Amino acid sequence: MASLKDLRVRINSVKNTRKITSAMKMVAASKLRRAQEAAEAGRPYAVRMERMLGNLASSVVGTAGAPKLLAGTGKSDVHLIVVMTADRGLCGGFNTNVVRSARQLIRELEAEGKTVKLLCVGRKGRDQLKRDHADKIVQSYEGLARKGADFGNADMVAQKILADFDAGAFDVCTLVYNKFQSAIAQITTRQQIVPFPVPAVTAEANAAPKALYEYEPSEEGILTDLLPKNVAMQVYSSMLENDASEQGARMSAMDNATRNAGDMIKKLTLVYNRTRQAMITKELIEIISGAEAL
Amino acid sequence: MADTLDFELVSPAKLLVSEPVSMVVVPGTEGNFGALPQHAPMLSTVRPGVIDVYKNGQVAKRIFVAGGFAEVTETRCTVLAEEAHDLSTLTRESVDARIQAAKDALQEADSASEKAAATSKLKVAEAMLAAIA
Numbered sequence A: 001m002a003s004l005k006d007l008r009v010r011i012n013s014v015k016n017t018r019k020i021t022s023a024m025k026m027v028a029a030s031k032l033r034r035a036q037e038a039a040e041a042g043r044p045y046a047v048r049m050e051r052m053l054g055n056l057a058s059s060v061v062g063t064a065g066a067p068k069l070l071a072g073t074g075k076s077d078v079h080l081i082v083v084m085t086a087d088r089g090l091c092g093g094f095n096t097n098v099v100r101s102a103r104q105l106i107r108e109l110e111a112e113g114k115t116v117k118l119l120c121v122g123r124k125g126r127d128q129l130k131r132d133h134a135d136k137i138v139q140s141y142e143g144l145a146r147k148g149a150d151f152g153n154a155d156m157v158a159q160k161i162l163a164d165f166d167a168g169a170f171d172v173c174t175l176v177y178n179k180f181q182s183a184i185a186q187i188t189t190r191q192q193i194v195p196f197p198v199p200a201v202t203a204e205a206n207a208a209p210k211a212l213y214e215y216e217p218s219e220e221g222i223l224t225d226l227l228p229k230n231v232a233m234q235v236y237s238s239m240l241e242n243d244a245s246e247q248g249a250r251m252s253a254m255d256n257a258t259r260n261a262g263d264m265i266k267k268l269t270l271v272y273n274r275t276r277q278a279m280i281t282k283e284l285i286e287i288i289s290g291a292e293a294l
Numbered sequence B: 001m002a003d004t005l006d007f008e009l010v011s012p013a014k015l016l017v018s019e020p021v022s023m024v025v026v027p028g029t030e031g032n033f034g035a036l037p038q039h040a041p042m043l044s045t046v047r048p049g050v051i052d053v054y055k056n057g058q059v060a061k062r063i064f065v066a067g068g069f070a071e072v073t074e075t076r077c078t079v080l081a082e083e084a085h086d087l088s089t090l091t092r093e094s095v096d097a098r099i100q101a102a103k104d105a106l107q108e109a110d111s112a113s114e115k116a117a118a119t120s121k122l123k124v125a126e127a128m129l130a131a132i133a
Helices: A003-059 A093-113 A123-136 A150-167 A203-207 A220-294 B092-108 B112-132
Strands: A078-082 A115-121 A138-139 A172-180 A184-194 A214-216 B005-010 B017-020 B023-030 B031-033 B042-055 B056-072 B076-081 B083-085
Touching: A003 A220, A003 B005, A003 B017, A003 B042, A003 B056, A003 B076, A003 B092, A078 A093, A078 A123, A078 A150, A078 A220, A093 A115, A093 A172, A093 A184, A093 A220, A093 B076, A115 A123, A115 A150, A123 A172, A138 A150, A150 A184, A150 A220, A172 A220, A184 A220, A203 B017, A214 A220, A220 B042, A220 B056, B005 B023, B017 B042, B017 B056, B023 B056, B042 B112, B056 B112, B092 B112
Parallel strands: A078 A115, A078 A172, A115 A138, A214 B042, B005 B076
Antiparallel strands: A172 A184, B005 B017, B023 B031, B023 B042, B042 B056, B056 B076, B056 B083
């Protein structure tokens, strides 16, 4: 049986932990609000850019001389997986989910005999993948989302991806990140960004007369401008989503931790009081039986 | 025939405008163009400049955009701007500060890509100045 002093120390230490976790929860909650707003505000742009590009792509695809970013290199031997995680832990299954999905993707691709390369954004993803896939990591970034997602940083990552693509280092690029749904639900998402996935032509769209666009300055001119920008934009929007997801995951993880600490304190206090009362009773018995013996 | 078209202006940061309007004038790379309802579908790149939003024959809004893309279809006009500010929120001081910052960046740029980035920044800032003048 633990002594009274041990129990007191234990209770105090759990109380301190609870203070820390509840403070972290509060911080995450306030960051979440900002990140969520940013993520939701960023969605329209990404959606519209995809729609615009989709329209454009379906009219260009299949024609000779379509840009590589759209048509692909014609093979899919080398895959680049961009693993987007957080720099910090203590956010529940957030990082693990992304890494697990990435690992699974690696296994699937390797089973098909493809070569896989990894680009890690965020320290945690790199640390976890370093164990068994260290040889595949071509580049890793950390500290990018310290002050929330930033377009400049996203652009930097995108430039690296584009430069590698131009150099022929990979054929297909996929992002793995957490899409923000709510503070308690984040969906691990895989999204192919290179080559741009041309939306499947639906029956409805097929029936409707195809909108023939006029292009200013020219089809190629717009595509060469729009495609790299789209890559940057997709990286940016996944960063925004990831940022919001991270804060949401941390908030709920810390909420759980705070609640658990509360439960633990209750249990420990109960044991503490029982032990204290037992000791008092024991002392009383000793005194009484001592007096009786006289 | 519908007499309005849905105008949407989005920047990476947020959806700025989404409303039915009677006409918009967009600064395309190859010259300004006005988009009315039933406009033939077109895609254009946008240079830094001012978008005029017309409602009932009058300019309802003037918005500065720092380049981007515009998509026009028969029923809508979507502008993807890299950056957008309502003209009324821009002040002389902030624009001057921007120009100065861009000039400084150009001075300090040593690689070609940095120089190009600074030059385009300066262009945007100058277009901004022209817009408020």
